[in-house]
Amino acid sequence: MGRFLASSLNLLWKGFPRNYSVGQASKSNLSQLRKRTGVPLKNCREALEKFNNNLEEAEKWLIEEAQKQGWARADKLQSRSMSQGLVGLIQSRTGATMIEVNCETDFVARNEKFKDLVYRLTVACHSNLQKDTYKKSLQQEEVNSLPSENRKLSDIVALEVGAIGENMKLRRAVFLPSSEGQYVNSYVHNSDKKVVIKDCHLGRYGVILSVEKTAGTETTESVEAITTDLAVTGWNTPPFSTERQKKFLFHTSIQPMRKDQTIGYRSFHTTSLRMNDKLTHLGSDGKAKMVDVGAKDETVRTAVACASISLGKKAFSLVEANKTKKGDVLSVAQLAGIMAAKRTSELIPLCHNIGLSKLSVDLSLQRDSYSVYIECEAKAVGKTGVEMEAITGASVAAITVYDMCKAVNKEMVISNIRLLSKTGGKSGEYKFDQC
Structure with missing residues (x-):
């Protein structure tokens, strides 16, 4: 059950019922239940007494009660906006998986518990998506229904919402497979220091780049070097121009983050960017000006x-x-x-x-x-x-x-x-x- 339940259940338990006294809890079962869940001994004892020392039933009940408390708090906080968060990215021989997890504040985004949550969600998504090696793009409802730790990912997020007390959500996920003649590279950009948990990279921006080799003159090493450079520098640039593509002996498949396009190049960011076509405070000469509102209606x-x-x-x-x-x-x-x-x-x-x-x-x-x-x-x-x-x-x-x-x-x-x-x-x- 690990660190996750130890942290989440401990914080959530104070609101649970404590009036069960069916039987006496054995010391061995009490110790095992404490290690599995991380909740206080008093609460473990109550769970065991409720189920007559049945360790499995007691553990199941503890988790269910914690999950209920997490969902209740998640429902209460769901109206609060989320503009912060982290991107999690894992790349293996089968391909690369990237997810986006949002939260309310950058204070929580820097929290170790939140980072651990993003890591576990990324690992779970990669484990599910790499089973079939074709391109996948999952939006919120689909990705939250993926299984992990004998439950849905949405349940895992709800538990952490209940523990931390801030609105959070697993927003989406993408998987880009590796195949013969297809080179996949990835990179995560960070606003502060680089964060890596085992083989999972966390940051503010993420890039997955797929390059298909179409001519036999380029070596594998040169293609891999180019994909690395483009993954590092290409996240904030517009799609390649036709002239640029002609200079390479391979075709690049790129895509800004838009819901109405298929996957090729995917860039995730934890905030939204909207820009008007025209800036009203700039004149035709590019100099700043005050807008004349005299003709507008009150x-x-x-x-x-x-x-x-x-x-x-x-x-x-x-x-x-x-x-x-x-x-x-x-x-x-x-x-x-x-x-x-x-x-x-x-x-x-x-x-x-x-x-x-x-x-x-x-x-x-x-x-x-x-x-x-x-x-x-x-x-x-x-x-x-x-x-x-x-x-x-x-x-x-x-x-x-x-x-x-x-x-x-x-x-x-x-x-x-x-x-x-x-x-x-x-x-x-x-x-x-x-x-």
């Missing part, structure tokens, strides 16, 4: 933005008890966010001065991740939106929390600053797509 404009700051256990405890030397952290940060949002046009060049009719900043403590979650809502009746006011309010509130706690922990991390929703104006409604 409509009701709203926007909600969020931010998170990971405090660490010690700083979080002080904030929760309101015992920091600088005073009430949440109240001061709330006031700072409101003041900053009202002065957005003075802080950000080219922003219009807007008369806000409503502005609220709410901060909530997230005990499971030792963090503070911040939401800022702005509202106005005008000719331009209030997105920047909402984002500014959430950001400055997070910065203020950092300032008031930095004497305790200078390694706090501000993350997940983003627009959650907006209404009004010509572009209409927008809502952050967590998928």
Whole structure:
């Protein structure tokens, strides 16, 4: 059952029923059940007493109860957006498998338990997908139904959600097989240090590159060298041009990450990127300009933005008890966010001065991740939106929390600053797509 159950069940058990007294638990079974599951002895004893010292039934029941608790917490947290996470990638003689696992904060993404979860999910996916050596692309529902450890991968994720207390999901997986004349290479890009657990590479970006040799003049070594270079450098470049392809004696099959295409080259990233065709704050000469909104209609404009700051256990405890030397952290940060949002046009060049009719900043403590979650809502009746006011309010509130706690922990991390929703104006409604 390993480290996973030891960590997950231990944290989840405190909410379970403890009123079973059918029989006495034997010491040998008690010791074995403790080693298998990792839950406290008292809880193991209760499970054994419930099932009259039947070790297998007691273990099964412990796991089922932990799984129920994990799913309950997962259901409760499922509405919270996830823009962070890790890519896991394994390459063997049969091919390469890559998965994407999302979470809410980069604080959790750097957590060792989360890394271990991504590693185990990657291994499980590779074990399942390599059984049939053809290209596969599995979206969320399919990949979560794959079996591992006598259960579905979705159950494993749910257990970890219950243990860590943050929304997580196994989003998708891809497998690219190796075959005769087909060369597969892969690479994982990291934003900080390289993370490798056994033969599984973890990081922020992942690339699988497939190259098919179509002429006999290229050696195996030269093709492998080229695939290595392209896997390392090709993740952030557009598809090859026709001119470039003609220079090689082999055909490259490449593909950006899009749901409507077949697999060849696959690049995964844990966040979404959207870009408008035209930047409104640039003139025809490429110089910055302020947009003229005089001809626009006045409509009701709203926007909600969020931010998170990971405090660490010690700083979080002080904030929760309101015992920091600088005073009430949440109240001061709330006031700072409101003041900053009202002065957005003075802080950000080219922003219009807007008369806000409503502005609220709410901060909530997230005990499971030792963090503070911040939401800022702005509202106005005008000719331009209030997105920047909402984002500014959430950001400055997070910065203020950092300032008031930095004497305790200078390694706090501000993350997940983003627009959650907006209404009004010509572009209409927008809502952050967590998928």
